[in-house]
Amino acid sequence: MLGMSEFAALFRRTVFASLDEQGLETLRGMFERYAVERGEYLRRKGEGSSALYVVESGRIDLMDGMYHSVLGMCGEGECVGLLSLWFPGVGYLDACAAEPSAVLSLDEGAFRMLEFSDPKLVLMMMRCIRTVVSPKLSRALEIAAKLYQEG
DSSP states (O other): OOOHHHHHHHHTTSTTTTOOHHHHHHHHTTOEEEEEOTTOEEEOTTSEEOEEEEEEESOEEEEOTTTOOEEEEEOTTOEEOTTTTTSOEEOSSEEEESSSEEEEEEEHHHHHHHHHHOHHHHHHHHHHHHHHHHHHHHHHHHHHHHHHHHO
């Protein structure tokens, strides 16, 4: 487990940067740290997906499951599966380590415990995510609409 100062420093670079020290301390006890080797998958398209990952070091590629095209990359302080905890289900992208990496993971079970023990923190996490996802989702919908009109 990361020490509090390392955990806080990492999370100050994430979507959760605005959480207070108490919230970060609570989360620190719920995230598990994993080493991921190059080529190892965190999640695969079409499989169940119900965990949030924060990249501590290395790089995780987000890929189309069919063509293996890299659609995005997540590096230190970036998150994979931001909405998976609230909307668990089938993943629509592969997430694969492009190089040896370390990730912190919050699984669905730990998240459900957090919902009962600290609903205020869960609400603050949702607000953090909303501020990041809303502009990106708006842009993605614009692109999708344009592609749909052209197609």
